[in-house]
Amino acid sequence: MAQAPLKAEKPTPRILDDTMYSEIP
Structure with a gap:
């Protein structure tokens, strides 16, 4: 939910x- x-x-x-999201779990 941090992506929203x-x-x-x-x-x-x-x-x-x-x-970017792939790097950060």
Whole structure:
């Protein structure tokens, strides 16, 4: 659920988001 607030803050590309989230568990 931590992804929702982050995405709402700044709409980042799905690819970049996936990579960043992949690094952080």
